[in-house]
Amino acid sequence: MIGFAHRGAPAPHQRENTLPAFRRALAGGASGLESDAWLTADGVPVLHHDGVLGPPGRRRRISDLTADRLPAWVPSLTAFYAELGTSFEFSLDLKGPPDGWAPAADAVVAVARSAGGSSAVRRLWLCGTLPELAAFRDRDPDVRLVNSTSMRTVMDGGGVGAYGGRLRAAGVAALNLRTREWTPPRAGIVGVLRDLGIAAFGWDAQSTGTLTRLAGYGLEAVYSDHLARLVRVTGSARHSAGPAA
Template sequence: MIGFAHRGAPAPHQRENALPAFRRALAGGANGLESDAWLTADGVPVLHHDGVLGPPGRRRRIGDLTADRLPGWVPTLASFYAELGTSFEFSLDLKGPPGGWASTAAAVVAVTRQAGGSTAARRLWLCGYLPELAAFREQDPDVRLVNSTSMRTVMDGGGVSAYGGRLHAAGVAALNLRTREWTPPQARIVAVLHNLGIAAFGWDAQRTSTLTRLAGYGLDAVYSDHLARLVRISGSAAA
């Protein structure tokens, strides 16, 4: 099971989505990292959660700033790979203005391939909604695509088999649901997804009991803020 350290799973008083947090997660045994990617005004992908910087009253959007005007603690994707390498799974939520998913994805994939070629691309998991994922699939054959959605959307889409079939047809690699939606009655859908070649992911897995439960359901990846718990349940990179 992949254990994605959410925003690097930073220690107390440590910035999330900053290189020290990511370094700590890998040193602690995480086999996956998670972050959010935004494009600067000059098209540079950087890692930050909400895409807004500065104190109240002086807030600036990352998309309105060029890369050279960002604080030094905001890593570009290129500096992330230069510092940490590409020997881990990397999940990215792609952010930006409406309709900007594809341009962010293209910039992220270009930097990833420059850093580690097809091997790095196959370790990159891009999260999004089904229409944008389906539109992007033909642009890159290696990158893994993750549909982050809700169980209600799955059921409204005809149920697990029908929705999973749509994911498979679109070349989507994984279905990602919030942890609380993975309940004992829903655990049976993991086998359905696996039969379709779709992995099952769970996000916001914080408690040891929750992580253990999801592992027991056979999920393929979980996202957590708690590094020690995550590594203990999911297994370390070294393992």
């Protein structure tokens, strides 16, 4: 079970989506990291959640700024890999690309491949809608694709079997639902997905009880803000955070 440290699962009084937060998560035993990627005006992938910087009244979108105008605490994806290496699973939401999802995904995959070759790309999980993922699949055979959606969308799409079949046909590796949608009556869905070759992920898993419940359902990955709880349930990956990893 992959334990994704959501935005690095930062400690209190520590800024999320920063290199210190990511470094701490790996040192603490997380097997995966999660973040959000934005492209700057000059096409550089950087890690930040909402893509807006500055105080009220003076806020600027990252997509309108060049990389050299960003605060030092906003890491580029290149700096992220240079600092931490590639020996962990990495889940990324692509946010607000001005030219569509695929160009941003291309930029992210290019940086990952430069940092660690195909092995780094195979540990990259890109999250998006089913149409975005299906359109991207042929652009790179190595990257794993994750459909982050809702159970309502799954059911409107014909139910788990039919929707899972569409994911498989599109080359999508995992279905990611909010943890509150993984309820006991739906625990059997994990087996249906597994028979189709689709992994089951759960995001917003914050309590030890929730993490333990999802592990019992057989989910392949969970996302949490709480590092100690996450590692306690999913197990420690014992990372050495750095390029040598």
